[in-house]
Amino acid sequence: MLLIKCPWCGERAETEFSCGGEAGITRPANPDSLTDAEWADYLFMRKNPRGAHAELWNHSLGCRRWFGVERDTVTYRIAKTCKLSPGKTD
Amino acid sequence: MQPNRIDKGGRIDRSQPLRFRFNGRTYEGFAGDTLASALLANGVLLVGRSFKLHRPRGIVGAGAEEPNAIMQIGTGAEALPNRRATQVSLHDGLVARSTRGWPGLRFDVGAVNNLFSRVFAAGFYYKTFMYPQALWKYYERFIRRSAGFGKAPRKPDPDRYDHRNAHCDVLVAGAGPAGLMAALAAAKSGARVIIADDQPEFGGSLLASSQTIDNKAADEWLDDIVTELAQLDGVTMLNRSVVFGYHDHNFLTIAENRENHVRQRLWRVRARQVILAQGAFERPLVFCNNDRPGVMLASAVSTYINRYAVCPGKRAVVFTNNDSAYQAAIDLHGAGATVSAVVDSRMQGAGELAKAVEQAGIPVFHGHVVTDVTGQKRVSGVRIAKWNGDADSLVENTISIDCDLLAMSGGWNPAVHLHSQSGGKNVWDEELHCFVPGDAVQAEISVGAGIGQWSLSDCLRSGLEAGNEAAMRCDFATAEMVAPLANDAATQALQPLWRVPAAKDPDRCPKQFIDFQNDTSVTDIRLAVREGYRNVEHVKRYTALGFGTDQGKLGNINGMAVLAESLGEQIPAVGTTTFRPPYTPVSFGVCAGESIGDLYDPVRKTAIHEWHQSAGAAFENVGQWHRPWYFPRRGEDLHAAVARECLATRQSVGMLDASTLGKIDVQGKDAVEFLERIYTHNVGKMKNGRCAYGIMLGEDGMVMDDGVMARIGDNRFYLTTTTGGAANVMSWLESWLQTEWPELDVYLTSLTDHYSTIAVAGPNSRRLLQKVGCSIDLANEHFPFMTMQTAELAGVAVQLFRVSFSGELAFEVNVNSNYAQHMWQTLMDAGQEFDITPYGTETMHVLRAEKGFIIVGQDTDGSVTPVDLRMNWLLSRDKDFLGKRSLSRPDCLRDDRKQLVGLLPEDNKTVLPEGTQLIENPSATAPVPMCGHVSSSYMSACLGHPIALALVAGGHSRKDETIYASLADGSAIPVRIVSAVFYDQKNERQND
Missing domain, CATH: 3.50.50.60 (FAD/NAD(P)-binding domain)
Structure with missing residues (x-):
């Protein structure tokens, strides 16, 4: 069971969190201007790397904050966790 | 009384005798014994039969590695199957049984398998019982009974974990x-x-x-x-x-x-x-009949002597390829047993311990091996021979030595x-x-x-x-400590011995066992290699090597060495199998802990639950919620109660506890902008006090959740979600706010438990609210359909919503949960005049289905778009919203998508089971293509006939066509496609 450092609450057990998959997927500003293929790429296509992977996690049974995790998909080592962006979420 | 017990020494307490039963006979041991040591003290050696060949087996080890002494401990509900006798502490009154051997250990019917052991080679079950497949059900019954380790108790475990x-x-x-x-x-x-x-x-x-x-x-x-x-x-x-x-x-x-x-x-x-x-763990040695009861690990023999004061034999032979087993010879000698020989496969001899052995007058045979064991249910002797270090050089059996115990050591893993x-x-x-x-x-x-x-x-x-x-x-400063010194004897190195040469060809000689628990022998591994297996993981599965409850703690390395030899490779090239938890078997009870029965899952009850209980409601589980399903009167079943509740609501007034609806308060100066992106309709155009039916789509365009949402103020909204979707919707909204649109000034608060919701529905609902005293004018022109107002009802502050999930004139009363039961009781009392009828989820379902209102998750399944539901009117053309772009993907524009329709069984009486598959041609031969399925189906008391909602391919353009519902008995009945709105198609009643 992973030990994950929530940027707000500190280290907690994996059971308090849920994984939101790949980080850095940005919703297109103007979906109507995209081709079907471009929209499908945003909608469905995700990286599945062997090694370092930038992910979004949610401290769903804790402070309910989303944050970034850099995790190795082979060793499960977590290189770092970070808040998403400055602003009101701090 | 305990024939093998040594008079003194050991860590047992001779002042505390303990009585126990094994296979129906009573024995005595001492506190500090394990079941295994107590059995050995009593001279009980035969403790099980092997898994496949049903050969007699004895205790081999003294700990977690024990492959044979697998016991059923205790009786009745508390029985523990599959325990190693070497790890069961003896207690007074302990009852143990062998888990294998039928009808009894000493005479086991399955032992005939041993006569045909060549037939029961590696992969036997795969090769024999897979075909014809139709007979598997007969094979399986036989195999299951003759195999296995003990019986799981039939009653719930009364113990706590x-x-x-x-x-x-x-x-x-x-x-x-x-x-x-x-x-x-x-x-x-x-x-x-x-x-x-x-x-x-x-x-x-x-x-x-x-x-x-x-x-x-x-x-x-x-x-x-x-x-x-x-x-x-x-x-x-x-x-x-x-x-x-x-x-x-x-x-x-x-x-x-x-x-x-x-x-x-x-x-x-x-x-x-x-x-x-x-x-x-000490390694066994691999030689013919090495599984006979009385062949034990040398270290286990020492453990039984020194720790438990039990000498497992009177005449012993020690067989080893390393120095450690010499200690067993010394311990046996000290315990009064005769050690007839130490057989050491090494040519060069042993270290200091060997000198002590020789001083004790014990003959040591260097460069010799034990090639075979005599005796069936107990070792009676061994044959030893000189060897030249080559496992394939056939040897003559040169010397026979009588013994009742063979202590072996092939080194350590x-x-x-x-x-x-x-x-x-x-x-x-x-x-x-x-x-x-x-x-x-x-x-x-x-x-x-x-x-x-x-x-x-x-x-x-x-x-x-x-x-x-x-x-x-861990950043602690360590204390000054000096490592203690022990009196270790100087040793000579071990010489590997993976397989002892036999008097006959290794494939024709008596079995040389590698994995005792699964009867895997040298022959089986060689056969697997001959049949083309190369990978250790495949050989493991084919021969069942290491598949027992001991997970190969004794046999795996010997097995890999024999495999490597057969493949002509080195052991590291063959590699080892992967170890996974658990290290030793653990009970289901300890995995579950206290999460069983009532504590398995949290139960959520509404604030009005006690009233429902006292009214005799039948409950159903909706997620974690316990909701009233229906309120039967004396003698009523579900159908009778629901018919009465439906009619009463449509004719006068009914009341539903709708508190489980998800409720979310949305505030902030960007609330409108946020909700515009979430909902499909034009949120900004809503005036304060207006309600709207809203749907949320996933980005894939599929309907995710629905509910009424209301604008409470310029920057404040109140959302309701489905009961089951409440937590998900909250998370979904939060995820967009936090990850994608952090610039929006919006705050979400769950009000699900804070407010209770009472739905008052039916033509008399307005009169009822007026009767208990309402601070606002409830007349249609002042409080029209799809609006909300704050008010005092019966002296309690409430939010009143003029919304309807039944199609009747209806009000939803949101009240602080602390006042919910009071409010409910007040309305019930005042409603006597109107014969007010409480109703449950089943009536709610019938009423909404009569109006064609969907339930997300029942009439949708994550593959249904709003267009499939004829909700085009909810889709704003003026803005973007989540999922909008997906609605123009080619797959969402297909004409033959499954679309929501109403169905009427043409016999006017069959209530179609929900999930019924719909077909075009009832006489088609299988496989028959399906054109849809029934998603909701009820008997409508108000209409006098059954109704159903269904998703049918291209259904919106197939009105009045007949298709067929395929029933479980193989028959198919005709059903007509109709509008999904069965009742009050002009919506006159809810707008009244």
Whole structure:
């Protein structure tokens, strides 16, 4: 069971969190201007790397904050966790 | 009375005799015995039959590695199947049975398998019973009965189990010499230490040792260090506790056997550092008939003599390829047994212990091997022969020696299981001839015999060093300590011996067993190779090597060596199989802990639950909620009650506890902008006090949730969600706010439990609210459909919503949950005049289906778009919203998408089962293509006939067509496609 450092609450057990998959997927500003293929790429296509992977996690049974995790998909080592962006979420 | 008990010595308490039963006979042992040692003390050697061939089997080991002595412990609901007798502490009144052998151990019908053992070779079950497949059900019954380990109790386990979470600086797995030193060193530095060992007493090998440490007897030294550890702060000492799982990020699981009101406890430990000190398992030797009862591991013989004061035989032979087994010869001699011979396969001889053996007058045969064993249910003798070091040179049986015990040692296998579970690799050590832990992957240090240190001094020193290292890694300053010194004898190196030559060709000689529990022999592995198996994982599955409950703790390395030899490769090239948790079997009870029965899942009850209970409601589970399903009157079943509730609501007034609806308060200056992006309709155009039916789509365009939402103020909204979707919708909204649109000034608050919701529905609902006293004018022109107002109702502050999920004139009353039961009771009392009728979820479903209102998750399944539901009117053209772009993907524009329609069975009486498949042609031959399915189906009391909602391919353009519903009995009945709105199609009643 992973030990994950929530940027707000500190280290907690994996059971308090849920994984939101790949980080850095940005919703297109103007979906109507995209081709079907471009929209499908945003909608469905995700990286599945062997090694370092930038992910979004949610401290769903804790402070309910989303944050970034850099995790190795082979060793499960977590290189770092970070808040998403400055602003009101701090 | 205990024929094999030695008069003195051992760690048993002779003043505490204990009576126990084994296979129906009563025996006596002592406190401190295991079931195995007590059986051996009584001369009981035959304890089981083998899995496949039903050969008689005896106790081989003295610990977790035991493959044969698998017992059913206890009776009735408390019975524990599949326990190793070597790990069961004896207690007074213990009842044990062998788990295999029918009708009895000494005469086992299945033993005929042994006569045909050549037929029962590797892969026998695969080859024989797979075809014809239709007969498998008959084969299976036979195989299941003749195989298996014990019987699971039929009644619920009455015992308690619990879980405990713990954190520590250093977790030490194993409390032998290395583990104890590691724990002491770490604890003295100030680290919080948990040390766990599967035995009732700490000490490991020291419990049976005749060595000295710092000139003290081993057991004295042991008592001192255990006492010292117990007095240190921050040390948790867990005996009878096996560390069975090493998971990610230094999370480990320990199963603790307890003797008080909690039978077993699961420790879930997060450790900063882990020290693995689980020792090593002795390897058996592979020769003909090496499974006969009376063939034991040499170290187990020493353990029974020194720790339990039990001498398992009167005339013994020791067979070894290393020095350690000479200790067994010395111990046997000291216990009064005759040691007829030590047979040492090494040409060059042995170290210091051999001298002691020779001084005792025990003949030592260097360069010899045991080739065969005589005796069926008990060893009666061995044949030994000189060999030249080549396992394929046929030998003549030269000497026969009578004996009733053969103590064997093929060297030692470090217990690398937990290291492997942690993700570490195991590497072959060319000098030690065993697998040892490779580099640590997690924060872990392996020590002692677990890394191939066979001398006691080395174990003590490596334990001390590891304890200090772990403490330093946790930033503790280590204490000055000197490693103790033990009187280790000088040794000669082991010579590998993977397979002993036999008098006949290895494939025709008596069985040379590798895995006792699964009857895997040398022949089976060679056969697998001949049949083309190369990979160790495949050979393992084909031959069942290491598949038993012992997980190959004894046999795996010998098996891999024989495989490597057959493949003409080296052992490291063949590799080892992967070890997975659990290290030894754990009970389901301890995995479940207290999460059983009523505690399995939290139960949510509405604030009005007590009233429903006292009214005799039948309840149904909706997620974690317990909701009233219907309110039967005397003699009514579900159908009668629901018909009455429906009619009463449509004719006068009914009342539903709708408190389980998800409720979310949305505030902030960007609330409108946020909700515009979430909902499909034009949120900004809503005036304050207006309600709207809204749907949310996933980005894939599929309907995700629905509900009424209301604008309370310029920057404030109130959303309702489905009961089941409440938590998901909240998370969904939060995820967009936090990850994608952090610039929006919006705050979400769940009000689900804060407010209770009472739906008052029916033509008399307005009159009822007026009767209890309402602070606002409820007339249609002042309080029209799809609006909300705050008010006082019967003197209580409420939010009133003029919304309807029944199609009737209706109001939803949102009231602080503390007032909910009072409000409900007030309305019920006032409603007597109108024959007010409480109704449950079933009536709610019928009423909404009559109006064609969908339930997300019932009439949709994640593959349904709003267009499929004829909700085009809800889709704004003026803005973007989540999922909008997906609606123009080609797949969402297909004409033959499944679309929501109404169905009327043409016989006007059949209530179609929900889930019924719909077909075009009732006389088509299988496989018949399906064109849709029934999603909701009820008998409508108001309409007098059954109704159904269905998703039908291209259904919107198929009105009045007839298709067929395929019923479970194979028949198909015609159904007509109609509008999904069955009742009051002009919506006159709700707008009244």
